[in-house]
Amino acid sequence: MKLQKVLSALVTVLMVALLVVATSASTSAQEPKQNDGEDQTNLDTQLYLIVATNQSVADEKLPAALDSVVKQLRATLPFKNYRLAATLLNRVKNEGRLDLSWIGAPIISAQSEVSPLTPSFSSFKIRVVKLAKNTAGETVVQMAGFNFGARFPIQTMSVASANAVPVINYENTGLQTDISIREGEPVIVGTLNVGPSGDAIILVVSAKRTSR
Template sequence: MKRIALIVFLSFAAFAQNQKPAEDEFNNIKEYKNKIFTIQNGDVRSIAGAIKLLGSGFKGAEISINEELRTITARDFPENLAAMEDAIKRLDKPAPKSADIEMKISVLIASKTPLANAALPDELAPVVKQLQSTLRYSYYGLMTSMVNRTTLGNGIRGSGVAEPTLLGMTASQDRPVFYEYSLRKITSADPTHSTIDIDDFNFSMRVPIDVGTNNIQYQSVGFNTPVSIRQGEKVVIGTTTMRDKALVVVVTASVN
């Protein structure tokens, strides 16, 4: 009889232990509250992943997102919801405004002989003086220049038709010179933006070449290279030859 009583007691104890988690779970669910958080600035999915760590982790507690409505819905204990709300206030901040950057691209033609109608801005005179001491060309003229504005983290693309006079041609010959350029991903690792980095600087020009009587073909010249520029400095990005002349590209970067 005592053995039967012991078995009954143990069975009851086991049943009571099994009931305890179920009761706790039920009590937890009764204490859960629901809250919807609206995300104004940040990435909904990223913020949801961060505040998920603040959840209780108990069964029935959950977090869901609606990227279209930019909302996060949470179901948990009130103290966990309060912690999530505080975290969202810290995380949901407007992204810092990217610095405005201005890129000035100057295209020079270099020659061993004087260039007709060659003009050169005073600001490029120091660059040309340096080029004359390092390259085998004595004469330089500005073919075209472009000014582009963008923000750090972005890039620049452009194209146009250049003045052909410096190449020994006239506009009346109807032989336009085409150019295009792209600057991919302009960044600055320096908080003061003293140095500007360009992942890839690409410049190309299509120049008409005589290949026979009344017969011309366009030849592409140019280069592409990664670039690092100190703000305010005029930097020679690249040079390429065109018969007895050379194409020289100079870039200046400034950040506002």
């Protein structure tokens, strides 16, 4: 009789223990897992599209952040005027990627020639944006697979009629490269000559860690 009571008590204790273990496992499975070792650093990237021209247009004031870039452009390129066509600000995770596509006004056209019927098509991609150290131990931002492309309208001729109709063709231009830049410092990535007028698109990029 005593043996039966002992066995019954042991079975009860075992069942309670199994129930506690099962409840604990279920609770742990429902709790979100936290990976304290994962890098949560983000970077703000800025792409500036600058149009360089020798046409008689107003020489616009560019942002103060580009003063060093403008000084370099005026010292090395033979253009009279520079204007900022677009600024793209995007946030990307460290070791993440960036992929943008957009439609806008013609990049190289004068303001009086802008037409909703002749937009430009652009794309900007970076395969990997990554913080790293250079040989001097300075923090740099690596941009692997930097890719800018654009399709822009070019007027090739006009159809003779009472109201001359322009003939528009779209031309492709672009740049692909891998670069490393100092954090927070705008740098010239490349220059693309476009259009029959000899204008150029200058690509300037910068990146820095976000404060939050």
